[in-house]
Amino acid sequence: MADHLSSLIRAVEAADSSSRLLEAVQNLAAARQAGAIPTLIAALSYNNPGAAVAAVDGLILLGEPAVPALLEQLDRHNYTARAWAIRALAGIGDPRGLVTLLGVATADFALSVRRAAARGLGMMKWHWFPEDLLEIAQEEALEALLFVAQQDDEWVVRYSAVVGLQALANAIAPSYTEWRSQIQAQLEQMLNNDSSWAVRARAGMAQQQIHTETAKQSPEIIEQPSPLSATDWQMILDKLYERKGQERLLLAEGDPRRYRELAGSIAHHTEE
Template sequence: MIVTHPTSLIKAVEQATTATDLIAAVQALAEARLEIGIPTLIAVLGYNNPAAAVIAVNGLVQLGKVAVSPLLELIDDYNYGARAYSIRALAAIADPAALTVLLNAAATDFAPSVRRAAAKGLGGLRWSQLPPEQVYPAQAQALETLLSVAEDADWAIRYAAVVGLQALATSKSFTHDLLATQVSAKLDRIVQTEPDLSVKARAQLAQQQLDKCVGSQLEQPSEGGSA
């Protein structure tokens, strides 16, 4: 069995001279799941090689929580493509430490791809990782941003906001009735007034999933009750 030294995997990425070599090197580094390789994987996000970037995103997601702080620290303010990939990785890892970055990206980033990725990611954060007293305020922030983004002029961003709203409202940690009512009312309004058929259809699907989620909660026996 051949064991490749971690620094060799990193150098292979940095020294790749063709797109094919770069993809192979990034794949090898991602599969190794090395914490020391995280900055290199993040750098690949800005290499203008979509195939390599997707592999790097998947590698970062596999590394999970240890990749969150480096991703937050190394987000590229100048390369929106790299920034979009970083946001996609943070959204997939779903660590609530990324909440502030996702909120700002969804609401204010000039790049539509970044805003879409952030909006989708906002709803799917692992809220249970927060202290209990922080869950409701954090979810309220996410909801406020998603409700605003759902009014965007770009249909694709509105679509992403609907995806985020569904993920938020169907989360096991999303139990506050007031927030759930706001999501339901917003989805109803989108279904009634949305001019884009894709967004309207996605809102209808979100409604169905939310209704199913509420129904399953109602079917659960109350504390002390019988099944």
């Protein structure tokens, strides 16, 4: 098994054309072995979108073991690789990526990254959260998704916000009727007023599916327990509180979208 993995990694490193690189990354991703994570992470920075997509798919399949390396990737200056890493985090739904997704969904200058983050916020592994942290985390996700749905200029991002809101509505406890009402009111507003017919249609579908999920009695599903440690949860909580403080500063200065423009200029500068 180790020899097979080594040969797959060598094939990625030795690829001398775009097509061979794509094929090699696809083969490595399909192996679904944790030892492939560093090479898949490296593929995110190659000038080959197809290989990057294959690497993202492979990292999502590997799930939680890939998260520490993905979070480390976010601290680097290669914006392209960082954007792909965010898409992988969004697909995995690990709580350690929550604060990152909150930030990029509302402020990143790349619409593809905001779109992935908005979708990922609704599909977080909420069943992993301890009860005392779940309410704080879901409230932050709700605020971010409502902001994106109301303020984002790109219809594809608002579309993903609808998907995220639908998933979040199905994840929150039935006792949070005010949150459900906020989601339904936002979907109704988008159904009637959004400038994009696709967003309007998706909002209507979300309303119907939320109603169906709420009405039916679903069988109890035994969920996978959280592999995160107490230290991980404390880090998530600290980041949430830090984000809350930063939000207050941004709101005091004006429209939070100003930060998106600043982030974009900084990212372009660091790539030069």
